[in-house]
Amino acid sequence: MTETDTxxxxxxxxxxxxxxxxxxxxxxxxxxxxxxDAIRENSEAxxxxxxxxxxxxxxxxxxxxxxQALVDRLKLDEGKLExxxxxxxxxxxxxxxxxxxxxxxxxxxxxxxxxxxVPLGVVGTIFESRPDALVQIAALALKxxxxxxxxxxxxxxxxxxxxxxxxxxxTADLPEGWATLIEAHEEVDRLLEMDDMVDLVxxxxxxxxxxxxxxNTQIPVLGHTEGVCHVYVxxxxxxxxxxxxxxxxxxxxxxxxxxxxxxxVDEDVAADFLPGAVSRYREAGVTLRGDPxxxxxxxxxxxxxxxxxxxxxxxxxxxxxxxxxYDAVDxxxxxxxxxxxxxxxxxxxAAETFMTGIDAASVFHNASTRFADGYRYGLGAEVGISTGxxxxxxxxxxxxxxxxxxxxxxxxxxxASYAGExxxxxxxxxxxxxxxxxxxxxx
Amino acid sequence: MTETDTxxxxxxxxxxxxxxxxxxxxxxxxxxxxxxDAIRENSEAxxxxxxxxxxxxxxxxxxxxxxQALVDRLKLDEGKLExxxxxxxxxxxxxxxxxxxxxxxxxxxxxxxxxxxVPLGVVGTIFESRPDALVQIAALALKxxxxxxxxxxxxxxxxxxxxxxxxxxxTADLPEGWATLIEAHEEVDRLLEMDDMVDLVxxxxxxxxxxxxxxNTQIPVLGHTEGVCHVYVxxxxxxxxxxxxxxxxxxxxxxxxxxxxxxxVDEDVAADFLPGAVSRYREAGVTLRGDPxxxxxxxxxxxxxxxxxxxxxxxxxxxxxxxxxYDAVDxxxxxxxxxxxxxxxxxxxAAETFMTGIDAASVFHNASTRFADGYRYGLGAEVGISTGxxxxxxxxxxxxxxxxxxxxxxxxxxxASYAGExxxxxxxxxxxxxxxxxxxxxx
Numbered sequence: 001m002t003e004t005d006t007x008x009x010x011x012x013x014x015x016x017x018x019x020x021x022x023x024x025x026x027x028x029x030x031x032x033x034x035x036x037d038a039i040r041e042n043s044e045a046x047x048x049x050x051x052x053x054x055x056x057x058x059x060x061x062x063x064x065x066x067x068q069a070l071v072d073r074l075k076l077d078e079g080k081l082e083x084x085x086x087x088x089x090x091x092x093x094x095x096x097x098x099x100x101x102x103x104x105x106x107x108x109x110x111x112x113x114x115x116x117x118v119p120l121g122v123v124g125t126i127f128e129s130r131p132d133a134l135v136q137i138a139a140l141a142l143k144x145x146x147x148x149x150x151x152x153x154x155x156x157x158x159x160x161x162x163x164x165x166x167x168x169x170x171t172a173d174l175p176e177g178w179a180t181l182i183e184a185h186e187e188v189d190r191l192l193e194m195d196d197m198v199d200l201v202x203x204x205x206x207x208x209x210x211x212x213x214x215x216n217t218q219i220p221v222l223g224h225t226e227g228v229c230h231v232y233v234x235x236x237x238x239x240x241x242x243x244x245x246x247x248x249x250x251x252x253x254x255x256x257x258x259x260x261x262x263x264x265v266d267e268d269v270a271a272d273f274l275p276g277a278v279s280r281y282r283e284a285g286v287t288l289r290g291d292p293x294x295x296x297x298x299x300x301x302x303x304x305x306x307x308x309x310x311x312x313x314x315x316x317x318x319x320x321x322x323x324x325x326y327d328a329v330d331x332x333x334x335x336x337x338x339x340x341x342x343x344x345x346x347x348x349x350a351a352e353t354f355m356t357g358i359d360a361a362s363v364f365h366n367a368s369t370r371f372a373d374g375y376r377y378g379l380g381a382e383v384g385i386s387t388g389x390x391x392x393x394x395x396x397x398x399x400x401x402x403x404x405x406x407x408x409x410x411x412x413x414x415x416a417s418y419a420g421e422x423x424x425x426x427x428x429x430x431x432x433x434x435x436x437x438x439x440x441x442x443x
Numbered sequence: 444m445t446e447t448d449t450x451x452x453x454x455x456x457x458x459x460x461x462x463x464x465x466x467x468x469x470x471x472x473x474x475x476x477x478x479x480d481a482i483r484e485n486s487e488a489x490x491x492x493x494x495x496x497x498x499x500x501x502x503x504x505x506x507x508x509x510x511q512a513l514v515d516r517l518k519l520d521e522g523k524l525e526x527x528x529x530x531x532x533x534x535x536x537x538x539x540x541x542x543x544x545x546x547x548x549x550x551x552x553x554x555x556x557x558x559x560x561v562p563l564g565v566v567g568t569i570f571e572s573r574p575d576a577l578v579q580i581a582a583l584a585l586k587x588x589x590x591x592x593x594x595x596x597x598x599x600x601x602x603x604x605x606x607x608x609x610x611x612x613x614t615a616d617l618p619e620g621w622a623t624l625i626e627a628h629e630e631v632d633r634l635l636e637m638d639d640m641v642d643l644v645x646x647x648x649x650x651x652x653x654x655x656x657x658x659n660t661q662i663p664v665l666g667h668t669e670g671v672c673h674v675y676v677x678x679x680x681x682x683x684x685x686x687x688x689x690x691x692x693x694x695x696x697x698x699x700x701x702x703x704x705x706x707x708v709d710e711d712v713a714a715d716f717l718p719g720a721v722s723r724y725r726e727a728g729v730t731l732r733g734d735p736x737x738x739x740x741x742x743x744x745x746x747x748x749x750x751x752x753x754x755x756x757x758x759x760x761x762x763x764x765x766x767x768x769y770d771a772v773d774x775x776x777x778x779x780x781x782x783x784x785x786x787x788x789x790x791x792x793a794a795e796t797f798m799t800g801i802d803a804a805s806v807f808h809n810a811s812t813r814f815a816d817g818y819r820y821g822l823g824a825e826v827g828i829s830t831g832x833x834x835x836x837x838x839x840x841x842x843x844x845x846x847x848x849x850x851x852x853x854x855x856x857x858x859a860s861y862a863g864e865x866x867x868x869x870x871x872x873x874x875x876x877x878x879x880x881x882x883x884x885x886x
Contacts (some may be wrong), residue, residue: 017802018800018802019801021799022799022800047730050534056566069784105821107792107814107818107819107820107821111810112820112822116781120832120833121802121832129599149732156634199832200832200833214661215661218658220831220833220834222664234667238855241854241855244857245855245857246854249856250860252858252859252862253856253858261463262454287566299720306770318593333461344855345881347880347881348879348880349880350880351880351881352529352880352881355850355880356464356465356880357461357465359460359464359564360463360848361848361849362848362849362850362853363653363848363849363850363853364759364850364851364852364853365850365852365853365880365881366852366853366854366855366856366883367554367851367852367853367856368856368857368858369853370857370858371550371554371851371858372849376550376558376858376861377548377550378548378550378556378869378870378871379851382709388663389563389642389643389846390563390663390846391645391663391834393846393847393848394848394849395849403833403836404836404837405803405804405805405806405836405837406804406805406806406807406815406820406837406838407805407806407807408805408806408808408810408814409808409809409810410807410808410809410810410814411683411684411809412504412681412687412688412787412809412810413689413809413810413811413814414687414691414695414811414813415691415695415813415814415819416691416695418819418850419695426819426821436462436791437791437792437795437798437799437808438789438790438791438794438795438808439791439796440809
């Protein structure tokens, strides 16, 4: 692919986006159903291509280049393919994120402003190893009316190509270019430069990978680099509840970004709380490190400064004793990643201090940090989790792939009438109503 | 200022932001009232400082370095200062953008999720010549609970310093560092690198200036580079209405971004429409250029390819005859700046084709493009106009300076209970309610 080719592909995505924005919900859902069917029907070819990828990856594993985890993520089977097809169908079942009236306001008589949800336009996505990511992102983009540019990892290139062709064949009725697969690494760098033609980039992969993308593009990025989450056990905590939450937040699934990495314990309850909690962590195989005050109570390895900002992503945990809830808030604001933070307490004032004082996407009271997830939040299909603050924050649903458009219906109004000495006043009256183009003329 | 100094200033802004986020509405509004009073009381010192700036600017004008327009924008007088003080008071009167419950959802019994509006954190702003911009942006930031970093143009340095000191003296009760003035150009470059500490940058100035900022920072930018807006006169237009709208959109205030730059006319009505419209434009002193089909009907200079993407910002207009509404949509999508586009027609289908087919922040039917403005839209104080698609699009009110935070209230729930074979189901029931920390424990 030359530079001109990539540019022409992205220009075609732009043209497709303009048309896809006006493809109605029924047609988008029918296309998603066709994709699910096509994945099932084409399973033999998909699994054969995946077999080639897995074979190469296993050779790289033998040479120590790849990890077993990478090979596991790469590998598809009949069961996984069925789950992928089912996921596409569940995206179709989501309520339509497009055409929602977000606000309707009468500016003056027969001058009505409607704020409507519309697709962003062209979304790019760059992901590592998992071939299911390609299908999921294509489905989310289609549901939300966005053209999509897909770039997978080279280790999954055969799987990705067959999955992409399966999707394209199943959606021949959609605007040409609605989904584009790019394969060469140079194409990614060119894509990242096209901030005038790509509206959003969603990288999926390691923290280093997402940071690299963020540092190398002017395109807005939706994603998260890390999750350094905390559980704080307040002096007024129900200690049995605190033990359960602290354990669930670490061991229920330690590899994910909403798992706890540092446990903070109020000094007034540390001696009562820590021995029991540490014993349960040990039973669960968790490696523990603590600050000096923690080590005065329980026998754990010493924590170093690096531990307070570490995202272990594994059965490892740092423990720190703090003076009070304010000390906990300060520690978290200084060391956390603004992802998800939880306080365990029976004291409403302490809960308020913690939840209003911490700058994070999600702040919890008496619940495990692991609840920070689009599905659990009831957002439906999850587009990603964002630790950025603009556009979308925390778990992001399909709404994160939309923007809005103001539609103004008038009957010939001029701004000159609303300016100067005899300026007409504005009404600015909110009302319930849907936009129907031209309805003022029909009245 | 050394690099360390700038870093420490911005770090202080971050600390101030955490505290300002919890300053209640009454205190923020009282501080705004104090700022307005202080500007009135300190008018002599402000006007004296401004006099120094104006004197220097007039010397630069004489040397041909500055334009008269710049000197005019720079100059303050008693009347302008009173309007600035009044503007600060009107920001105080806006409804509070913080603490709004954007959604409340019961995930399960006694597990309630609230989505609350909160400040972004630290907003940076870089503006040219107008000293009123400093006051306006500081007021908007304070109202929305954001710490603000202000950088004005060197031509207004004396005015800006006195205005800044007036604001700081009037707000001694607010967290230290809530507003910071930076003065040296090197500091701007360092600020633009601090994407981990600054949440949003709002540049105000020329198109080149905004483009420069966008190209030189990883911080999200709220602003607009240009406004190439169109009015399309459809074959089914009321031609008298079309003439009024086309004229208002150009001449009511030609220097602003929502003024029309290219007039598109359907070929079926061009011969009827153009002679009258051109005559009125000429009376208003508008310089006209047209494509060959336009010039077959009226005697105007030829337009070149550059005219179709020109933002004249003046009494100049390009005119093009198009085949139909689809041709108009294609021309606008190819040449417009996604700002504001208007169709004049009595045909509801043509209006719908135009408004759904064009990718722009604002699409109008039978109204002047000049209505695209935060005040006219009823958004209250206008933060800016954005031609970006993420976070905020089109005219942006105080809401554009906020993000949201998810607050989850539980009574000890664990994710393990909602996973695996005996997983509890989620309720995901929306309800009307406000977040009260700890209220589940009180029941």
